[in-house]
Amino acid sequence: MNRRTIPPGGVPAAPDRIDVLIRSHRRRVDRSLKPLVLAHYPGMMAPPGLEYAKMIELSTKMVMVGRACVLIGGQIFNRRHLRTAALYGACCFLGDSFLDDFGEDAAHEYIQRYELLLTKGWFELRNDRERLFYVILARLFAERDILNPLLRQAIFGLFLTQKRDVELRATTAALEGASRRTLLRRLRECARDRSGHAITLLAHLLNPHLPLPCAAAIYTAGSLIMHIDDHGDCHSDRYYRRATFMNQVRDPVRTLGGIYRRGVEQIRRELPPSLGRDLMLAFLHRYHQTRLRKHRLERGRGGTSWRVYE
Amino acid sequence: MELGDLAAIGLQELFRLRAIDIEQPLLRIDYRAEAAEAPFHFDMVGGKLHRTGCRAIPRTSLPALYAVWEPGDGWPTLACPQCRPVLPEAADMKGDSSFDLLYGLLSVVDQFGSVLTERGREYRSSTRGRQLSKQLTQLLGALDQPQREVLSAALNSLDGMVKAIRQVNETLEKNGNGNGNGRPSSPPATNGQPPADPSQKV
Numbered sequence: 160m161n162r163r164t165i166p167p168g169g170v171p172a173a174p175d176r177i178d179v180l181i182r183s184h185r186r187r188v189d190r191s192l193k194p195l196v197l198a199h200y201p202g203m204m205a206p207p208g209l210e211y212a213k214m215i216e217l218s219t220k221m222v223m224v225g226r227a228c229v230l231i232g233g234q235i236f237n238r239r240h241l242r243t244a245a246l247y248g249a250c251c252f253l254g255d256s257f258l259d260d261f262g263e264d265a266a267h268e269y270i271q272r273y274e275l276l277l278t279k280g281w282f283e284l285r286n287d288r289e290r291l292f293y294v295i296l297a298r299l300f301a302e303r304d305i306l307n308p309l310l311r312q313a314i315f316g317l318f319l320t321q322k323r324d325v326e327l328r329a330t331t332a333a334l335e336g337a338s339r340r341t342l343l344r345r346l347r348e349c350a351r352d353r354s355g356h357a358i359t360l361l362a363h364l365l366n367p368h369l370p371l372p373c374a375a376a377i378y379t380a381g382s383l384i385m386h387i388d389d390h391g392d393c394h395s396d397r398y399y400r401r402a403t404f405m406n407q408v409r410d411p412v413r414t415l416g417g418i419y420r421r422g423v424e425q426i427r428r429e430l431p432p433s434l435g436r437d438l439m440l441a442f443l444h445r446y447h448q449t450r451l452r453k454h455r456l457e458r459g460r461g462g463t464s465w466r467v468y469e
Numbered sequence: 470m471e472l473g474d475l476a477a478i479g480l481q482e483l484f485r486l487r488a489i490d491i492e493q494p495l496l497r498i499d500y501r502a503e504a505a506e507a508p509f510h511f512d513m514v515g516g517k518l519h520r521t522g523c524r525a526i527p528r529t530s531l532p533a534l535y536a537v538w539e540p541g542d543g544w545p546t547l548a549c550p551q552c553r554p555v556l557p558e559a560a561d562m563k564g565d566s567s568f569d570l571l572y573g574l575l576s577v578v579d580q581f582g583s584v585l586t587e588r589g590r591e592y593r594s595s596t597r598g599r600q601l602s603k604q605l606t607q608l609l610g611a612l613d614q615p616q617r618e619v620l621s622a623a624l625n626s627l628d629g630m631v632k633a634i635r636q637v638n639e640t641l642e643k644n645g646n647g648n649g650n651g652r653p654s655s656p657p658a659t660n661g662q663p664p665a666d667p668s669q670k671v
Contacts, residue, residue, distance in 0.1 A: 198471075198474075199474075277497075277498040277499055278494070278497055278498070278499045279491070279494040279495065279496075279497065280494050280495030280496030280497065281481065281484040281491055281494075281495060282481055282484070283481065283484060283485045284478065284481050284482075284485065290478065293477065293478070293481065294474045294477060294478065297473070297474065297477035298473070298474070300496075301473065305498070308500060308503065308504075308507075308536065308538065309535060311498050311499070311500035312500050312504060312535050312536060313535075314498050315498055315499050315500055315501070316532065316533075316535075319532065320532060323532070344529075348529060348532065351514070351533070352532045352533055355513055355514075355533060356533075359513065359535075368541075370541060370542060370543055371511060371518070371537070371540050371541055371543060371544055371547060372543040372544075372546065372547060374511065374513060374516075374535075375512075375513055375514070375515070375516030376516075378513040378514070378533065429516065
């Protein structure tokens with residue numbers, strides 16, 4: 160099947176057609192981001208290029224979710240939406256790498272520098288990775304009226320949650336001694352808000368006029384994505400001593416199943432029937448299945464593998 | 470390298486070299502101060518619209534609250550049954566004013582589009598901005614008629630220059646030669662509406 164059989168701006172419902180859509184978006188995301196990476200951080204493309212491949216996968220995921228949000232808002236998904244969602248995915252990938260890949264001291268320092276960026280606009284560029292991150296951020300900010308109140312709140316809400324997450328990691332040991340229930344509640348809220356704000360930001364970057372009655376269901380979809388993602392990264396996060404709600408609960412598959420079921424029910428209940436809602440649900444189902452599989456595959460690899468998953 | 474990227478990096482280079490007053494903000498995303506003044510807050514977790522400060526807002530929802538000025542269509546179904554929010558009179562609704570463009574223009578040029586407005590507002594309310602405003606008022610008061618005419622001509626030139634830059638930007642965007650880094654040239658595109666050109670569908 161070629162892309163001409165996909166309804167314009169719509170989504171095919173069958174799983175094999177979702178495959179086609181993902182492949183198509185992956186190619187476009189690659190075309191959109193490659194020139195930027197080559198211009199500002201060519202080292203990322205050096206063989207075997209796994210980090211670049213991972214970034215493309217995350218950006219493709221953002222494009223799929225973004226497409227669903229655009230359709231939920233009753234709009235047609237266009238090139239500008241794709242470019243914006245791809246930039247947003249790359250921005251999230253690089254931002255997360257500053258928090259997760261260079262140790263706790265680097266994560267704390269990044270939080271301080273990012274706070275200065277969000278409160279004063281200043282960000283000292285120290286290397287190619289930071290330069291790429293900043294250029295992507297600047298382009299993203301130029302795509303939309305970034306001073307829209309909702310966008311500002313989503314950006315700053317996401318930052319505050321990231322800050323809370325980094326602080327929580329540092330105090331996890333102390334919290335374990337105090338109360339396991341408290342630890343789990345805080346970790347769960349942190350995961351909920353981190354991706355809840357992230358998807359709210361993505362959805363409103365693509366469609367600033369998304370109706371308020373859709374907001375909570377979209378926030379829930381984001382939270383669900385975070386829990387699914389954390390389950391997929393469970394072994395790696397444990398290896399690097401990053402506590403998440405999903406790697407602390409006793410029966411993660413069952414817990415995730417419950418969160419997934421309730422989330423999907425809320426999305427069905429609160430979002431009006433549309434191609435966008437169908438795409439969101441199809442994407443969540445697929446993501447849930449692939450991350451359950453990833454969790455099983457990674458169990459035997461000791462948490463240090465650097466494999467690229469869709 | 471794209472012109473817009475170069476300008477964005479250049480601004481941060483000025484910061485790195487401390488070649489500018491870094492106490493003056495370039496851009497402030499943090500919205501907490503303004504959010505506190507909003508009439509409503511929406512709980513993203515509970516899906517309820519509350520009056521600001523409503524005691525029924527769950528403590529666990531506090532990090533997921535969004536300030537809302539105008540809730541738009543469909544909000545009554547989301548209203549908290551305890552605080553029962555109602556829409557205030559239009560005069561009480563505080564929007565984001567866009568009348569600070571001139572002040573912003575003094576600091577940053579077209580690259581950051583809407584940032585100009587916020588930058589101008591920040592600058593005008595700063596100590597330095599207030600001092601400049603006072604000095605300008607004194608200066609304008611001391612000008613004679615010919616001097617006022619010269620100033621007026623200079624301001625008109627500035628205005629003409631901005632218009633010319635925008636026209637060039639629009640032309641480049643329409644011809645598909647824009648750097649993709651500027652704000653879109655037409656309001657419908659800015660608002661995320663479907664493009665007029667069906668070939669832009671993906």
